[in-house]
Amino acid sequence: MSQPLPIQFQTTDLDALAGAKGRLAVLADVGAPLGPVLKRLDRLTKGAVARALASQAFSKLKPGEGLDLGFPSGLACDAVHILRLPKRTDAATARKAGAAAGRAHGAGGTLLVAEGHPRAADLAFGLALRAYEFSTHKSGEKTTPGPVTMMVAKPESVARTAAPMAAVAEGVFFTRDLVNEPANILTTHDFAARLAAMQELGLEVEILEEDQLIKLGMRALLGVGQGSESPSKVVVMHWNGGKKGEAPFALVGKGVVFDTGGISIKPAAGMEDMTMDMGGAGVVAGVMRTLALRKAKANVVGLVGIVENMPDGRAQRPGDVVRSMKGDTIEVINTDAEGRLVLADVLWYAQERFKPTGMIDLATLTGAIIVALGHENTGVFSNNDDLCNAFLKAAAAEGEGAWRMPMGDGYDAKLKSRVADMVNSCGRDGGAVTAAQFLARFVKPETPWCHLDIAGTALLKTDSTLAPKGATGWGVMALDRLIRDRFEKG
Numbered sequence: 001m002s003q004p005l006p007i008q009f010q011t012t013d014l015d016a017l018a019g020a021k022g023r024l025a026v027l028a029d030v031g032a033p034l035g036p037v038l039k040r041l042d043r044l045t046k047g048a049v050a051r052a053l054a055s056q057a058f059s060k061l062k063p064g065e066g067l068d069l070g071f072p073s074g075l076a077c078d079a080v081h082i083l084r085l086p087k088r089t090d091a092a093t094a095r096k097a098g099a100a101a102g103r104a105h106g107a108g109g110t111l112l113v114a115e116g117h118p119r120a121a122d123l124a125f126g127l128a129l130r131a132y133e134f135s136t137h138k139s140g141e142k143t144t145p146g147p148v149t150m151m152v153a154k155p156e157s158v159a160r161t162a163a164p165m166a167a168v169a170e171g172v173f174f175t176r177d178l179v180n181e182p183a184n185i186l187t188t189h190d191f192a193a194r195l196a197a198m199q200e201l202g203l204e205v206e207i208l209e210e211d212q213l214i215k216l217g218m219r220a221l222l223g224v225g226q227g228s229e230s231p232s233k234v235v236v237m238h239w240n241g242g243k244k245g246e247a248p249f250a251l252v253g254k255g256v257v258f259d260t261g262g263i264s265i266k267p268a269a270g271m272e273d274m275t276m277d278m279g280g281a282g283v284v285a286g287v288m289r290t291l292a293l294r295k296a297k298a299n300v301v302g303l304v305g306i307v308e309n310m311p312d313g314r315a316q317r318p319g320d321v322v323r324s325m326k327g328d329t330i331e332v333i334n335t336d337a338e339g340r341l342v343l344a345d346v347l348w349y350a351q352e353r354f355k356p357t358g359m360i361d362l363a364t365l366t367g368a369i370i371v372a373l374g375h376e377n378t379g380v381f382s383n384n385d386d387l388c389n390a391f392l393k394a395a396a397a398e399g400e401g402a403w404r405m406p407m408g409d410g411y412d413a414k415l416k417s418r419v420a421d422m423v424n425s426c427g428r429d430g431g432a433v434t435a436a437q438f439l440a441r442f443v444k445p446e447t448p449w450c451h452l453d454i455a456g457t458a459l460l461k462t463d464s465t466l467a468p469k470g471a472t473g474w475g476v477m478a479l480d481r482l483i484r485d486r487f488e489k490g
Contacts, residue, residue: 001177001194002136004128004169005105007148007162009155012115014040018075022108022146025066025081025101027117030059032086037113044074052082063089064096068104078108087117092399094119098126099466105131109146116153121161124150128169129466134180164294168480171290172473178282179459179471183258183275188230188306191257191278195235195285195304201292204238218345220324224338225307227262227315232307234346237288242299242487249298249483250356251288252346254339254363255281255306262309262335263317276471277339279458280362281306283475290480298487303350305342309335321420325349326442329420337425339363340435344442351444358387358448361439362475363455368431369405370456377401378457378474381436384448390486391450395478399465401457402478405433412437 017024017040026037034042034050042049048069052058057067066083081104083097094117101112105127112127114120127148135142152158178186178194196205210231213222218234225232235255238248256277260266266274281304288302316322320332325345332341343361350359369379378395380402382388388404395402411433414426422441426434436451443449457474464472 002132002134002173004166004173005131005145005148007124007128007150009150009152009159009162011155012037012113012151012153017041017113018044020075020077020111022077022106023079023081023101023104023110024075024077025083025110025112027083027085027097027114028053029084029086035115037115041075041080045069045072045080046074048072049080049082058082058084064093064100066097066100077111085117089119091119091122091397094122095126095129095399096465098123099130102127102130105145105148107143107146110148111151112148113151115151120150120152120158121165124158124162125165125169126466128166129172130468132173132176132467134177134470137182167290167293168477170293171286171480172476174289175282175286175473175476176467176471178285179276179279181275183308186257186275186278188233188257188308191255191281191306192233192235195237198237198289198292201289203288203292204240206236208234208236216349217323217325218349219322220330220341221305221307221345223316223320223322223332224256224262224309224341227312228308228310230257230308232305234349235304235306237285237302239288239291239296239298239300241291241296246299247355247357248301249487250350250354250359251284251300251302251479252343252350252359252361253281253284253302253304254278254342254361254365255304256339256342257306257308259309259336259338260311262315262338263311264335265311266336273459276459277364278306279364279454279471282471283362283454283473283479286473286476287479290476291483296483296488298483300483301350301354301356303346305346307342309338324442328422328441331417331420331423333423334425337435339365340438341424343439347439347442351447356447358384359443360391360450360452360479362452364458365453366432366435366455368428368435369453372405372432373403373456375456375460377403379432379453380404381407381433381451381453382449383440383443384450387448388450391478391482394481394485398477398481400474400478402452405436407433407436407440412440
C-alpha cells in the first residue's frame, strides 16, 4: 500500500539554507517583519525574497497559498516556495500551506522551514496528504520522492504532536488506495484479504462467507451479488482499545467493488468510475487502520458488506422480492439501487450482535446527493441531533465538508410497495432522502445513527486541497476526530 512520506524534524540551521537541495519552502505573511530565516535568504538571493514579498502577486495570495522563486541565484535549491501563513491561523489553513509544498514535492526532496510556527505539525500533515500518488499500475521507470525535512524550533515536541496525525495519514492513504484500485484487482476476495491483513496491527478481523450470510438471513445483501462470479462477504473489524466489556461504536460501509447497475444496467459512459462504489467500506477500513495505529482508547467495530453487482443469468431482476435479515420484505424496483440493500442487512446485523452506543454508515449511495450538494459536501442524515451535531463539529474541525439533510414521514411514504413491505427505489425527486429513509427502517429507535452519502466526495475529477484527482479519503479524518472527541477525551 502507499505510505505517507516520512518527515524528519530538526532544529533550524541558517547556515544550511544555502546548500539545501530540491525545493526550499519558507513561511511569510503580508506586512510581517522578516525573521532570521527570510533575512538570511534575502541576503543570499540579493534581495529577491524581499522583492517577492513586496509584490502584488504575494499580497493577493490567500493564507495557505504560495508563490515560487525559480532557480534563485545564491542558493543550491531548484526553487524557493514562499508560503503565506500567519502565525495565528487554524489547522485547515496550515494544512493547506503544507499541501502547497506537498504538491510540488519531487525527487529532489523538500526542506520546509517552519521555525517557531505553532501549527508546524499541521503543516507536516498537509504536506504528507498532498504528496500522495497512486502509480501502482504505471509501467516504466518510477521516480522515487526525495526526503522531506522540516526545520522547527522544538523538533521533539512537533514530532510528538505529529505522530497521531501520521496514523491518520496512513488511514487516509489506505482508503485512497482501495478506492483507486480497479475492480479486476480489488475483487471481493482481495478486499477481504487486505482487511484481514490488518490483524497485524492488533485489529480482530472476521470474514463472514456466503454460507454464514445465508444462515443469518442476509438475503437483501446476497441478492445484490448473486449475478457475480465473486462471492459476497461481510468483514467485521474490532478495535478494543476502550474499557473491557463496554459496548462499541459501530461504523458500517457499503463495499460494492464494481457496480454495473445489474439488470437495470448503467449507461456505458462513466461506468469505469464505478470501481469507487466501495468507497464507504474503504473509509471504514481507513478509520479502523488509524485507530489501530494510534492505539485509540475506544471500542469501535467496523463492518463492511463486500459484493459485486453484475448482470447475469442468475442476477437479481427488477420486480423480485427479497427478505432482509430484519425480516422485512423488499420489492426490488431498480437493481441499480443496490447499496441500500447491502447496508440494510449489515446495519441490522451490527445492532443485533453488538448493541452499539451509536452507528454511522457511509456509502457512495446516490447521484441525487451530487445534484443537491455537488462535490463540496457529504450529505448527512440522522435520527439523533446529538450524534449528528458531534459529527458535523468533527468534520468542520478537520476541514471535511458535510451538510445535514432533511428526513420525514412524507419522504418515507414514498417507499410503499404494492407487493412487499417496501420498495428499494421510488424515483428521482428527493432521491438521496428517500434512500436515507429506506436505511432508517433498519435502524432501531434506540440506536443513535447517521448516514453519510459520500457519492460526491469520495472521488473527484480534479485536484482538491489535500489530494490529487482521484480518491480523496474523505471521512477518515472526521470520523477519527469524532471518536477522539466523543470517547477518548477525559
